Amino acid sequence: MPGAGKTTVGRVLARQLNLPFVDADQEIERRLGMSIKDYFAQSGEAAFRDVEADVIAELANGRPMVLATGGGAVLREANRDALHTHCTVVYLRSTVEELFRRLRHDRQRPLLQVADPLRRLKDLFRERDPLYRQTAHFVIETGRPSVHGLAGMILMQLELAGRIDPAQVPSPVDPGVNFAP
Numbered sequence: 001m002p003g004a005g006k007t008t009v010g011r012v013l014a015r016q017l018n019l020p021f022v023d024a025d026q027e028i029e030r031r032l033g034m035s036i037k038d039y040f041a042q043s044g045e046a047a048f049r050d051v052e053a054d055v056i057a058e059l060a061n062g063r064p065m066v067l068a069t070g071g072g073a074v075l076r077e078a079n080r081d082a083l084h085t086h087c088t089v090v091y092l093r094s095t096v097e098e099l100f101r102r103l104r105h106d107r108q109r110p111l112l113q114v115a116d117p118l119r120r121l122k123d124l125f126r127e128r129d130p131l132y133r134q135t136a137h138f139v140i141e142t143g144r145p146s147v148h149g150l151a152g153m154i155l156m157q158l159e160l161a162g163r164i165d166p167a168q169v170p171s172p173v174d175p176g177v178n179f180a181p
Helices: 006-017 024-032 036-043 045-060 077-086 096-103 117-135 147-160
Strands: 021-023 066-068 090-093 138-141
Touching: 006 021, 006 066, 006 147, 021 024, 024 036, 024 045, 024 066, 036 045, 045 077, 077 117, 090 117, 090 147, 096 117, 138 147
Parallel strands: 021 066, 090 138
Antiparallel strands: none
16 A cells, blocks of 8 residues: 555665665656656556556566565556566555555645545555455565564565575674664
């Protein structure tokens, strides 16, 4: 969902795994030469979703990385398939109330520029939550842990599932890494 922390947690996770971090929305904006908000206004959501699908297909089949997608990427079956097949997908699941608290002053997200953004978030959650769950290999309830705490939970799940080598996982006693929630 928008505001779940995909980019923030993704950056920390990438640093801890010594992998590049890619934000799909930033890559889309780079290719478009304009903001997503402006492209949405100019060309509409369907055109944006076409560009997003092309970018996700390319990134999902590319080099190893930590990839943060936009919240609506799961709306296209091709995106869900590409991500689930070629990536290890982690769904950062937040409550609608928590998302609203984080996003209430955000003016950059086109889908939330409505009279009742809380109602819009509830509608998006109802529509997207089943799609996120279908796509994800892991679901992490975000609650209120710190960014480093969330990254630590993800690393632990990846290690327990055999998706990463335990030697890649920073030790919680490493003075350079804060895992405290």
